[in-house]
Amino acid sequence: MPLKTPEEYEESIKREVNLYMFGEKISRFWEHPYYQIIKPSITTTKKIYELALIDEYKDIMTTTSHLTGEIINRFTSIHQSIEDLLKKVEMQRLLGQKTACCFQRCVGYDAANALYSVTYEIDQKYDTKYHMRFKQYWKEVQKHDLFVAGSMTDPKGDRGKRPKDQQDPDAFLHIVEENDKGIIVRGAKVHQTGFLNSHRALVMPTLAMREGEEDYAVSFGIDTNVKGLTMIYGRQASDKRKLEEGKIDVGNFKYGGQELFVIFDNCFIPHQHIFMNKEIDFTGELVNRFAGYHRQSYACKTGVGDVLIGAAALSAQSLGVANTSHIKEKLIEMIHLNETLWCSAVACSAKGFKRPAGNYEMDMLLANVNKQNVTRFPYELVRLAEDIAGGIICTLPSESDLKNPDTSKLLEKYLSTNSILPTEDRFRLIRFIESFAMGLTSPSYRTESLHGAGSPQAQRIMIARQGELEKKINLVKEILDMK
Ligand SMILES: Cc1cc2nc3c(=O)[nH]c(=O)nc-3n(C[C@H](O)[C@H](O)[C@H](O)COP(=O)(O)OP(=O)(O)OC[C@H]3O[C@@H](n4cnc5c(N)ncnc54)[C@H](O)[C@@H]3O)c2cc1C
Known part of the structure; x- marks a missing residue:
């Protein structure tokens, strides 16, 4: 059975990479003091391997590969049914509940599912061999239980200009050379989740390319330690709190996301790892399908929201206001918003359909509605949690002061509330809510909800395209007997 243990996974990503962090090159990152900052993100991805081995979660976390017949981690699966699409969002909610952060695996999962059908369709039109290649590549991923x-790719330079018109041609990743063994690519990815923690990555264009932009119409698989790759670790709010002795001030000290800036400087990609090479007419479909799957994936935020609601409710209890009517109302509102997010995640999965390649896809309109909701509701959820928690989330002294004999008794005396939580646990809870509100424990709950899987306007464009306004107008005409 190709399932790695969490420990095997952790060992497998200890490879030398070209990584920079706080101005230092740290190739053997697991031996560097900054590992303390990176580690929560690895504990998070380890959790995915851990839950896949626990009987209680196997049904959600694993499935049978349609390529090999073996039991695999669901994150390496290609959806074979509506049930698979539904289990995907259930898994994402579960992981959000278990980690309260971005668990980093959805992007590659969604890219694989989009590439599965798009490569099939390119082959149908151009008699190419991308689909077979992709299946071969993905069998390897499943066999070794890899994190992809x-x-x-997205620096995008001047957003008002096409890729070919940019001052720097590398603003969009592109092919710089082609030979009989493969291609050489150059470009970058500004916001890259989990790259250091992954074994491989699937790279895709960010726009529907047009004539004259063929070199930008490229998609491929790449190992995360190949020659030419540079990673620069993304800075997070208060990240250096993780270097301090105590854990309380970090908030969510166990788990966290991971963002990097990744540069592809003349990376060689062999033919067998190329899944699109200049087929401009399929770039739009690849972008839309990937974005659709990924907008479905924001089901994760419902799981994170469950934890935030729990934190707000516990905070209300610890302040002795849990039975006050306006607090009850605010908690109901939080649940209502969070479950509304869940409704759209479930709906876009339940209304999925089968592609000619045989795999299943979510409903595009509902997936875009789901992500549009995610660009808004988490802001209100955090606002309500901040309201319930009180101003202390941005004024609380440090853990060191709580532990200092000179000040600990004073903090104990004035910050104790009732018997629900000892003062030290109150500190933990306040810091935990702070981490949602102020964007600690990478990445920011709110900004990631806003821009991850595309900024709000990107979903509105898709909603406009899929909204069938003419059909709605015709409904009126039919009822009113208009010609
Ligand atoms: C935490 C986080 C993690 C992420 N992880 C990944 C990942 O792992 N993989 C991945 O592929 N992507 C990832 N993304 C990238 C994400 O998809 C992008 O952030 C998103 O596409 C928006 O791009 P941008 O942030 O560069 O926004 P910008 O392009 O800088 O947009 C800023 C504003 O300009 C507007 N704008 C931009 N272009 C135009 C235009 N042509 N016309 C009109 N308005 C425009 C936008 O609507 C927005 O309001 C991640 C993002 C975040 C924030």
Whole structure:
């Protein structure tokens, strides 16, 4: 059975990489003091391997590969049914509940599912061999239970200009050379989730390319330690709190996301790892399908929301206001918003359909509605949690002061509330809510909800395209007997 243990996974990503962090090159990152900052993100991805081995979660976390017949981690699966699409969102909610952060695996999962059908359709039109190649590549991923990141490459330079018109041609990743063994690519990915923690990545274009932009119409798989790759670790709010002795001030000290800036400087990609090479007419479909799957994936935020609601409710209890009517109302509102997010995640999965390649896809309109909701509701959820928690989330002294004999008794005396939580646990809870509100424990709950899987306007464009306004107008005409 190709399922890695969490420990095997952790060992497998200890490879030398070209990584920079706080101005230092740290190739053997697991031996560097900054590992303390990176580690929560690895504990998070380890959790995915851990839950896949626990009987209680096997049904959600694993499935049978349609390529090999073996039991695999669901994150390496290609959806074979509506049930698979539903289990995907259930898994994402579960992981959000278990980690309260971005668990980093969705992007590659979504890229694989989009590439599965798009490569099939390119082959149908151009008699190419991408689909077979992709299946071969993905069998390897399943066999070794690999973590694959997803990269819709995106510095994008001047957003008002096409890729070919940019001052720097590398603003969009492109092919710089082609030979009988493969291609050489150059470009970058500004916002890259989990690249250091992953074994491979699937790279895709970020726009529907047009004539004259063929070199930008490229998609491929790449190992995360190949020659030419540079990673620069993304800075997070208060990240250096993780270097301090105590854990309380970090908030969510166990788990966290991971963002990097990744540069592809003349990376060689062999033919067998190329899944699109200049087929401009399929770039739009690849972008839309990947974005659709990924907008479905924001089901994760419902799981994170469950934890935030729990934190707000516990905070209300610890302040002795849990039975006050306006607090009850605010908690109901939080649940209502969070479950509304869940409704759209479930709906876009339940209304999925089968592609000619044989795999299943979510409903595009509902997936875009789901992500549009995610660009808004988490802001309100955090606002309500901040309201319930009180101003202390941005004024609380440090853990060191709580532990200092000179000040601990004073903090104990004035910050104790009732018997629900000892003062030290109150500190933990306040810091935990702070981490949602102020964007600690990478990445920011709110900004990631806003821009991850595309900024709000990207979903509105898709909603406009799929909204069938003419059909709605015709409904009126039919009822009113208009010609
Ligand atoms: C935490 C986080 C993690 C992420 N992880 C990944 C990942 O793992 N893989 C991945 O592929 N992507 C990832 N993304 C990238 C994400 O998809 C992008 O952030 C998203 O596409 C938006 O791009 P941008 O942030 O560069 O916004 P910008 O392009 O800088 O947009 C800023 C504003 O300009 C507007 N704008 C931009 N272009 C135009 C235009 N042509 N016309 C009109 N308005 C425009 C936008 O609507 C927005 O309001 C991640 C993002 C975040 C924030």
